[in-house]
Amino acid sequence: MLSKSNVKLINSLKMAKFRRQHQIFIAEGTTNVLDFIAGGMETEALYATRDWLKTNQSFLNKIKITEVSLKEMSKISALKNPSEVLAVIAIPDRLEADMSNVDDLVLMLDDIRDPGNLGTIIRTADWFGIQHVICSENTVDAYNPKVVQATMGSLARVQVYYQDLNKTLQSKPDYLKVFGAVLEGHNMMELAKPNHGIILIGSEAHGISKELLPLLDIPITIPKYISSRLNSSAESLNASIATAIICYEFRKK
Amino acid sequence: MLSKSNVKLINSLKMAKFRRQHQIFIAEGTTNVLDFIAGGMETEALYATRDWLKTNQSFLNKIKITEVSLKEMSKISALKNPSEVLAVIAIPDRLEADMSNVDDLVLMLDDIRDPGNLGTIIRTADWFGIQHVICSENTVDAYNPKVVQATMGSLARVQVYYQDLNKTLQSKPDYLKVFGAVLEGHNMMELAKPNHGIILIGSEAHGISKELLPLLDIPITIPKYISSRLNSSAESLNASIATAIICYEFRKK
Numbered sequence: 001m002l003s004k005s006n007v008k009l010i011n012s013l014k015m016a017k018f019r020r021q022h023q024i025f026i027a028e029g030t031t032n033v034l035d036f037i038a039g040g041m042e043t044e045a046l047y048a049t050r051d052w053l054k055t056n057q058s059f060l061n062k063i064k065i066t067e068v069s070l071k072e073m074s075k076i077s078a079l080k081n082p083s084e085v086l087a088v089i090a091i092p093d094r095l096e097a098d099m100s101n102v103d104d105l106v107l108m109l110d111d112i113r114d115p116g117n118l119g120t121i122i123r124t125a126d127w128f129g130i131q132h133v134i135c136s137e138n139t140v141d142a143y144n145p146k147v148v149q150a151t152m153g154s155l156a157r158v159q160v161y162y163q164d165l166n167k168t169l170q171s172k173p174d175y176l177k178v179f180g181a182v183l184e185g186h187n188m189m190e191l192a193k194p195n196h197g198i199i200l201i202g203s204e205a206h207g208i209s210k211e212l213l214p215l216l217d218i219p220i221t222i223p224k225y226i227s228s229r230l231n232s233s234a235e236s237l238n239a240s241i242a243t244a245i246i247c248y249e250f251r252k253k
Numbered sequence: 254m255l256s257k258s259n260v261k262l263i264n265s266l267k268m269a270k271f272r273r274q275h276q277i278f279i280a281e282g283t284t285n286v287l288d289f290i291a292g293g294m295e296t297e298a299l300y301a302t303r304d305w306l307k308t309n310q311s312f313l314n315k316i317k318i319t320e321v322s323l324k325e326m327s328k329i330s331a332l333k334n335p336s337e338v339l340a341v342i343a344i345p346d347r348l349e350a351d352m353s354n355v356d357d358l359v360l361m362l363d364d365i366r367d368p369g370n371l372g373t374i375i376r377t378a379d380w381f382g383i384q385h386v387i388c389s390e391n392t393v394d395a396y397n398p399k400v401v402q403a404t405m406g407s408l409a410r411v412q413v414y415y416q417d418l419n420k421t422l423q424s425k426p427d428y429l430k431v432f433g434a435v436l437e438g439h440n441m442m443e444l445a446k447p448n449h450g451i452i453l454i455g456s457e458a459h460g461i462s463k464e465l466l467p468l469l470d471i472p473i474t475i476p477k478y479i480s481s482r483l484n485s486s487a488e489s490l491n492a493s494i495a496t497a498i499i500c501y502e503f504r505k506k
Contacts, residue, residue, distance in 0.1 A: 031488065038485075104482075116369050120491045120493075120494060123487050123490070123491060123494075124487075124490060124491070124494055126486050126487040127477055127478070127486060127487040127489075127490055128477075128478045129477075129478035129479070129480050129482075129483050129486060130478075131482070131483070150491070152487065152488070152489075152491075153487070153488070154486075154487045157483075157484075157485065157486065157487075189505060222501070224380055224381075224382075225380070225381045225382035225383075225504045226382070227382050229357075229382075229384075230382055230384070230410075231410075232291075232410065233379050233380060233382060233407075233410065234376050234377075234379040234380040234405065234406070234407050234410075235284065235405070235406070236380075236405075237376070237377060237380055237497070238373045238376060238377070238403070238405075238493075240373075240491075240493075240494065241373060241376075241377055241493065241494065241497040244490070244494040244497060244498055245497055245498060245501045248475070248498045248501070251478045252442060
């Protein structure tokens, strides 16, 4: 049974303010929920249908479970089509990324505002084995339900930080180069791609912010396809698409 | 001045049923609206703020214009943050793609359901010079306001068709090979990529449908990054991300 106070609490978690206050967030859907549990994240409560519980019981050791109907689920879900499971999970302590010893690729996001884009970027980072995503303080909150949904479980594996990007780039070691996605940079295909470095992606509306541009070591561009058949074409790529193509190209060996 | 009947009509266009009935759709934002006008699409009405009209007057020859305030705009906009311009545009006649003479890459989408994904795929196709996107009949409507928004003007340039994919693939000429994105296919990096062919992308939830799988000539996969540091990683990529990486790789020469 779902209590009124729980319905109220869970619904409040759609807003960043209440997630911050309670230091918890919601995850929905089997992949998301089981990936968070498998990742060892502290699950404070789990709401699921009888069928779901029957199938997944073995993963739910020591978790406080409430059996709910699909109708009850629709009262707490952030989804248009509620899934059979919703978990309330503790937000991990917010740490700053330590750049002093980085020997892998790191993603850095400069004010990504769209929850779908951030979630998709985290999922893509996971696919390409990029374990650290450093966000500017104005990037959308990674524990927003729409972000969590779009990560499809990858938020359980990828470490997401929020910090001042300017300071971080000013104090990073020299060997770590900053590759920034811009509209008129070096053709990414023709570039040597190291095994370590920072890939900096700008916001949907404004690209990389003016104060960060001078900190790029290598501005890079995904070449547009040019053909005599075409009059004109897209001005730019979506931020999550650009990120994915760059990650793909860097991981290609 | 915005009449009540116009507010009602424009709001009804958020639903597929009324778009079909009236054969019109809405586009918002400067890039989208100006790209549709530049593409020669029939603009039935345009609503914009005084400032926007002042700046863009020269593009608006022979278009029926209504000046509105931002407050009025919020009554007709499908966006959370309304832009300064909204156009009502005629939906082009629905044609079937003619596959008999294809000498370029064509995208084929098997039940893409998320409007953001379809819009992003159309925008990406435009960037990579892919002019034809053939959708299954259950793919989300390209004139859905969320799709239009995500295309960022590219829907004015890319031709989108809706038709039976099974029939289309059964009757296509032999020289046109079908490359399908699957989880366990040939490593896409190691494959010869022709200048023409069909790139088939499956739905977010189920991938390529069972009835189409036997029609693939070459099942392809974007390799996941494997490293001894990682325990596990994402199960799959978002559909629009997979499409983009495949288009990028095919256009790379």
